[in-house]
Amino acid sequence: MPTTHENLLNRELALIEFNRRVMAQAEEERLPLLERLKFLCIVSSNMDEFAEVRVAWLKEAAQLTPDRILADGSKPAEVLTRLSEAAHALVREQYRLLREEIFPALRTEGIIFMRRNEWDSEQKAWVRDYFFRELMPILTPIGLDPSHPFPKLLNKSLNFIIELEGADAFGRESGIAIVQAPRILPRVIKLPAKLCGGNQHSFVFLSSILHSHVQELFPGMTVKGCYQFRVTRDSDLNVDDDDVKNLRTALQGELRQRQYGDAVRLEIADTCPTHMEEFLLHTFNLQQQDIYRVDGPVNLVRLMQVPDKVDRPDLKFAPFEATLPPALAKKTPLFEAIRKNDILLHHPFQSFQPVIDMLVNAATDPEVVAIKMTVYRTGTDSVLMESLIAAARAGKQVTVVVELMARFDEEANISWASRLEDAGAHVVYGVFGYKVHAKMLLVVRREEGQLKRYVHLGTGNYHPRTARLYTDFGLLTCNEDIVSDVNDLFVQITGLGRAGELKHLYQSPFTLHNMIISAIDREIDHAQAGKPAQIIAKMNALLEPQVIQALYRASQAGVKISLIIRGVCALRPGVEGLSENITVRSIVGRFLEHTRVFYFYNDKAEDMYIASADWMGRNFFRRIETCVPILDVKLKRRIMKEGLRIYLDDNTNAWEMQADGSYRRRMARGKGRCAQETLLQEYSS
Known part of the structure; x- marks a missing residue:
């Protein structure tokens, strides 16, 4: 049967679902605390790239080809609206988790992020000295007026919009100024232990230091408000093949412009007043659905540096020594x-x-x-x-x-x-x-x-x-x-x-897609002949419609299909009459699952492949990829055991996909089985 729009899930919403699974690691109390913080930061990093690439693409599509029908049957503007709702909910939960669980738990362990109202007189003096010594010499406040237009702000840079009252030395009464925090400066600064009762792990945010001394940048004027914000821009590169004579030279030119692409997302402090929010939205040509009000730092990615500043092995994953064959x-x-x-x-x-x-x-x-x-x-x-x-x-x-x-x-x-x-x-x-x-x-x-x-x-x-x-x-x-x-x-x-x-290898863009379709069809033939038929595949993403259609046909023929897909999957598993013989699971754990392994039972021949390619249109048709068969029987068995079976048995880090695209955590009944931990133990023994 043909693959209809109803039988395909939306790629972008699937990415939001993946980041929910990553954030679940930050919620997991059994994990070391600083690793939970890292997972929270990974969500922010993923969402940054999501905005820079996928949201940017959708915005462009909504503007240039608004009637375009995407794989799931939606139009770009419709997807943007659904994405905004899902992304806002994810970000709200992320900051709630940080404020209500991660930060309090870190404080209990003596890792403290001190707010301005907590500083004592000595700490205030140290912060003031830091401001004049490290910040003041390199900050450049821009007062907005006809001769000082809104500055070009770097992609994902930390900025502050300042509301002012009064006139300066030249009689200017702009009322608004912009301060960009230089990227060379750390966003989290460790306070000297002697100022914190001997505590080695007390930190202040760069934004807090600037907030407390922003008045120094505008002498004689009154600062009515100071609000951090961050704009995310379209960061995809476009090189026109009609004009390119030297790709490296052309790309270097594009890279210089990447930091100043069209704005696609605005993050601001939740205390920012409405009129300032509207001013920024107008400046960046963004809509209400593009703005994210956050109660905390606007760039959580920079918290990734904290574990490196904290010498607490007990709050991190135990180190391991990789072995040799x-x-x-x-x-x-x-x-x-x-x-x-x-x-x-x-x-x-x-x-x-x-x-x-x-x-x-x-x-x-x-x-x-x-x-x-x-x-x-x-x-x-x-x-x-x-x-x-x-x-x-x-x-x-x-x-x-x-x-x-x-x-x-x-x-x-x-x-x-x-x-x-x-x-x-x-x-x-x-x-x-x-x-x-x-x-x-x-x-x-x-x-x-x-x-x-x-x-x-x-x-x-x-x-x-x-x-x-x-x-x-x-x-x-x-x-x-x-x-x-x-x-x-x-x-x-x-x-x-x-x-x-080629004798053994399959390659994109020429033979790999046909090989995968043919291998699936061969399993269909075996199933229809009454023979055992099975497919197990592990990859990062499954999106290519023709492959999904072939898998649906295989399911209807009785082929047992087990898919282990870390990230996005457009296939709907477990739908009666369509895919009841297909299961999809995602493993999210300490390590990023990145292997691509394809197994076809093939009437006891048990064909096994490892590949550089996921089952996506870009990997099959717009990239040069390799897929190599494993010829050694012992190595086949090893890959089946270590790369597939152990992940199908995981009941700790496994998430099972539902037909609507949502996921349910696989909860252990009795003994827990974690693929990654088991492999660590086996290889360290």
Whole structure:
């Protein structure tokens, strides 16, 4: 049956649902207190990006194509209204949780955020000195009048709108001024312990310091009010392929404008009077549904720095030491170990170090003649990138596909691209119009007079830090067919020509979508023939309508389908006559679930794949992605146990999706089972 609008859920509302699940971690009293604070901050970070990208896109669509019908049958303006209601409810609950639960619990533990009315005389004196020493020299108040128009404010910067009375030295009576807090300044400042009875963890907010001394910025005038606010802007980048001759140069120009895109959201202090609110809304060309009044700091993301300032291990997750695979634990040289057997890495439970070692050793190994690698997100400080630079300087053939359009990592990637080119590496920016999201590393060695190739293929980025925070799989292999496929993909990306047929790998935008549809259809055929049929898939998002339609057909044919989807899912599970054989669950825990694993029973063949791609239109049709079959039977069993079954058994961090798109927490009856904790215990023993 065709997939109708009623059978698809809205993507943006699903993102709000995901952030509700993240916020539930902040509500969870069994978690360490400072980790609960982090989860609350993660919600704010997610909602920032949501406004910058998804809300911005919807606003543009509502203006330019108001009659456009979205996947769920809604028009852009309708979705914006529903989103505003859901987002406002989420933010209200977030700040209530902070005020009524997190802050009081932190105070009980001696971690105190002192309000202005709590400062004693010595603390007030210290704050005053801090203001004149650290703030006053760099603050620039802007009084609004015909010669001082409203300043261009940076995206997500902390600002204050000041209401004034009286005339200044020049006789001006504007009545309104704007003060922008420089980003170089911390938003949370630790008070000296000697001023707090020896307490090491007493803090004041930068906004409180400015509020208490804002009068100093306007001598001779009366400050009637001072209200913090923050504007979020459209941060998506648009590079017109008709005008681009050099993508890096064009992108650098766009990045300079990102901080000043169209406003999409306004956060203000809940004490701000209505006339000031209306003034800001008019200034930023926003509507009432775009404003968020908050009782607390307007940027909770900056509270993420607090746990780093607090030495309280008892209020944080216990540290863990990632282990090495048995094949490498005995100090067997890496390339020798790969020659013996394929090696599967399961991060963060197993160390990312073998991937680092593969590249670091390749840079200095005299037998290595060439290295090829894709880079999507790697950070501003990366030993992997430094190793590529060192390899290029050592005269090795180094080819790096740097994705310049990796959202919010563009500047870091431009910098790495420049350094790599200066070192003599061949740097390409992929294929214009297609993001290179594949995770591939190829090393070519000369062994016994012949060239031998080794590859790493993964579900996650080449980013050592996120490898300790995200769950991902990586495969190290020298299988001749697979390494040949990887080399062909690099040639395809860097050169010109038609896509050739690959032996084992599937790729977007050419073969991956068809493979997934065909694999689902094959399970349908088996079910209709009376054979057992099953699909288990784990990913970050499921949105692509044709795949959803195929899954609905499979459910109706009797195929048992278990989906583990961390984030957005447009499929409706458990609908009689449509999807009663489909279950969808989301796991939200200490680590960000990031693995993409696809399993098809296939009449006992048990096909298993790991991939860089989610089941989304962009991953299938607008990105270059890889999907690799797991050929080793033992590794298949491992992925089934560690990557799928254990998550289907989770009754602690699991949320079960309902047909209307809402989620219910899976509550343990008897013994609790937490996939992430179990894996930590198994790999640490």
